Amino acid sequence: MYHGMKFLPEGMRIDFVGKRLIALGMSIVVIVGSMVLLAVHGLNFGIDFAGGIQMEVRSTEKVDLSGLRGKLNGLGVGEIGLQGIGGTGREVMIRIPAFDNETVQNAALKQVREALGPSFEDRRTEVVGPKVGGELVRDGLLAVSLAILAIGAYLWLRFEWQYGVGGMLTLLHDVTATMGLFSITGMEFSLTSVAAVLTIAGYSINDTVVVYDRVRENLRKYKKMPLAELMNLSINEMLSRTILTSGTTVLSVVAIAIFGGEVLRGFALALIWGVIVGTYSSIYISLPVLIYFHLRNTDAVGALEEEEPSRP
């Protein structure tokens, strides 16, 4: 009978924790880089947050983009962006930046619709006033911050405070790195992107909790083992699971990226990045934090180098 396959050799003992300084350096570069990018370059806010008008229209015949561009920009309702989509040459995405108030915006939409005429079918229209956009930004930030705090609090209750701090730092790391991805690629940041960020937070913390759980179990089992070595053992024991779960998750997300259509592509790409970052951070961020916050008072940080490792 087929018993499945082994993804890793027996008794793998990779020294993850020993490399923590390298990893930490790398993370700092990514985090600082992301923050600088966010500050300087910012996010390409989609209509949900920036406000404005976005229309997807389909014509009965092939669209002359530059002609349509000239015609629409001649209306004097702001700088109208046009982009062919879908590969048939008949579908066009029209973007009009935000207006000062809702009344002007609604009038602009009317003008554009009239200029397009009856040969265009409205596939999708989104009109977001400046007021709502600001509120959505606030709600999004609130949701992400509260999620991080709530998850930290849960870990503190179920484990110990060090795990709570570790979990929150891990989440901050992942969220920042994901926002960095949005900034550097210029991918549109929309409401769906907030959903992606929160999903990544959920996935990452799931991964972290699984490793924390093993750390806690091993702490009870090997009372004398140096902390660093115990961490290494815990990660290695869970490594096969980490790889398999990341694998199935990435598979399903790739299916969304390839077949899920235009709207979900950005979402799926962010999630693929999130699975990578989340897996990395549950090993390299969440565990070293436990060491630095003295999870076990008797242990020194450098215990691994000083003591002879002993396995029962």
Add this chain to the structure above:
Amino acid sequence: MLYFQKWKLALVALVVGAGLVFAAPNLMSRDKRDSLPDWWQPLSLGLDLQGGSHLLLELNTGELLKDRLEGVVDVVRGALRAERMRYTGLGVKDEAVVATILGDEAARATARKAVRNVIPNADIDVDAEGKLRISYGEKARAEMLEGALSTTLEIIRKRIDELGTREPSIQRQGANRIVVQLPGVSDPKRAREVIGKTARMTFHLLDGETSVQDALKGRVPPGSMLLEGMDAGAKGQKTYYVVRKKVEVAGEHLVDAQPTFDQSRPVVSFRFDALGGRIFGKVTQENVGRNLAIVLDNKVVSAPNIRGPIMQGSGVITGGFTVQGANDLALVLRSGALPTSITFLEERSVGPSLGADSIKAGMIASLVGLGLVIVFMAAAYGLFGLFADVALIVNMVLLIGGLSGIGATLTLPGIAGIVLTMGMAVDANVLIYERMREEVRNGRSVLSSIEAGFGRAFATIFDANITTLVAGALLYQFGSGPVRGFAVTLSLGILSSMFTAVMVTRLQVYLWARRKRPSVLPLPV
């Protein structure tokens, strides 16, 4: 050993059965499902999948207060005159009605009492210098808004019902907003026009002594006002009318309005209530030969000449309407005027063709995702992988059944949530199987390893999933529209995957182990 309690077996059977029952309508034909009761319906599709419009509108709170205060000015003027009080500077200033009462202490007290009698729920203040101030506090304003919002909701509901939209949803959001969802309406232009009209109608006499040219230069007599006409003139330029400020008949007296034809032109006929009919009769009787302007939302619809007294309390509004224009005007007049004007804050609409494309894309992504995960699990764990695959399929049935059962709406991000759930759901199985492998390596017997795998992995699965649920709950709380749909799918997916991984997989493994009495664990040890 490996005893699967009877009640657990019953629970699995019950839950899976319920899942199948609730998921079933999704496979039925349209006719069949229409005959099903309300609690047993398929997943309803979000507007992004079936096509439709979503409108978010807001009551203009500032205008509401201003209108109310202007109303107060008239009432106060009447009350003070009735008491023969002398006053100056009556008007609206800084969100309050102010005036200066002339006279002594007694006069101020009388004025205060007179105002209190006619304006019951406002803050009324008269200081020693006779300065009168009438304002509304937080609570009174909130009540005012609450009343206006519920009236607006009711009127909008009436108007939309008359448009004949299938299953519209009209809900309040917060203190001063309303969300209107119109499935199947991909161009909400007409809906917007009908919903957005305040439809405040009044009848005024035309000011025959002042010419429009003079008025346009700013020479408008105090008792008159310059208003724009509803229709453009012959060359497309704006038309203007000078009308008396005094409202001869107010729109509140309208009881019915119908589109009809007058000399084959579309017009709107209307009927007043008894009181309105009497007032209208008197006005027309006294002003034969003059023009009566019909003013709708501060624009003059038309200003016909009064040819004779109209005593039967009804009439027609003419004014270059199209057939649909007459229909819509009659509709909004019938439904009544909104308490205040409204602004559209957000509009999202999806055409049916895009919706259909999204459904197709979502189906393909789901099937491909499911296939990939199934193959992957079978390759990684062999027979036990197949058990996990069965659990995954049961999980999908439960998820779809659960979503249908709670009446959730499936959105495009919601489909992404389902696909993602497939990938993450097998995590619980992975945790359990990896645990079994470890236990066997540590020298346990096969059966005891199986038992330990399920037992020990559970705490981990529980903690890991609760944290994800926390993220899902917040996503629901702060998300809007499609994102909420995603949060519901993700959260329900986590719950159902915990159940299937722990119970359904365990049942299969136990049944298999009891029959086969395996000597080796069929996992890559």
